[in-house]
Amino acid sequence: MTNHQKRLSVPKAWPVDRKTDTFTVKADAGPHGESGVPLVIVLRDVLGYVDSTKEARYAISEGNVKVNGDEIQDEGRPVGMFDILQFEERDEYYRIFPDEGGRLSLTPIDADAAASKLGRIVGKRHVPGGNTQLTLHDGQTLLVDSEGYSPKDSLVLQNDNNEIVAHFPYEEGALVTSVEGAHAGRIGEIINIEVTSGSADNIVVVEDLDGERFETIEEYVVVIDENFIEGGDDA
Template identity: 60%
Template sequence: MGNHQKRLSVPNSWPVERKEATFTVKADAGPHGENGVPLLIVMRDVLSYVDSRKEARYALNQDAVYVNGDAVSDESRPIGMFDILTFPSRDEFYRVFPGVGGRLALTEIDEESASSRLGKITSKRQVNGGEFQLTLHDGTNIQLEDASDYSVNDSLVIDNDEKDVVAHFEYGEGALVTAVDGQHAGEIGEVEEILVTPGSGRNSVTVSTETPSASPEAGEPGEDREFETVEEYVVTIDENFVGDEE
């Protein structure tokens, strides 16, 4: 397998211009699956901190970049939704957040906010020994003796140092969510209704929100409206994320 990826075929979440060149860097296997964006693209194309792979490797060898509290040495390490990027020498902290159209964007945050990260529970099962294993959207596994308070589609806040659960946001009607994929990616609102599809079909969810900008289709700014999307496209958040986006 080569180290390059054609720009025209990259996932929609990658923040790259498809027609600037034929190829871009390829992400290694790791968190976030095929939607994970190589760290090199973030450092070079988004933040303009380096001009080349060589410069990125040098910076990473100096422990200049931390992802979710851990120093990173691989410039192809996939970066994805809700990851926390820390640049100690610059005293800069970023949260990876879904932007309009599903492209991943960086939201600058303070040091306290960078001490933990959000994860959506995508799987819950009992493992050998009687403990329960929760799997998050990025593939992280957490084992707990008692997981009765947690359900699939809930969100957890994980401390980056101790890897402990420090907050829990329940998914359900009235929950604050953000769409992370699909036509409404990047929009934030409250769950109005969860539409359960019988059988193996995907559930959908109706979300109420405010129109962010004027357009003939969307209405005037601040106007209440609703949108419907696939349940797996929404993630439960709290008001702190709304503040970050503003």
């Protein structure tokens, strides 16, 4: 299989220029599915820390790059929405966040905020033993002993032990960010959730931080909290 991906066909969330070269790096298998961006693209095309895949491989082999608290050894490791990037030698920390064009961008955060990450619940099922398994947007699974979580809720997890330190229900009044569609990157409060009949998507009415309202489908919004957008401590 080829290790290259045509730039014109990369997912729209990838932060790459589609008109410069024909090919870019292909993501390895891993979190975030097809939307996952190879780590080397972030290091080279976004941050400018390296000029080539070879340089990225060397930097990573030195243990200078962590994703969600884990030391990374593969420059093709996919990263995506809400992942935490840590460059401790530089004392730099970032959260991957969708910008207003829907492309993934880096939001600087402090070291305390880098100790945890946000996850959106996309699946819930009962497993043998009486526990409940939650699946998050990046494919991570968690076993919990409570029924108090629902799909579309958001959780904040400690990176070192996956402990749930905050839970934000999906409901009217919740603070959300739109991560896809025409309103990607906008942040606001849910004013109304319009439940539609049949298989049609539910519609969410959001009032943004400037007091303007917009509509989007609920699959495009993720619940966050106020500290999350300020680069501070999620918990």
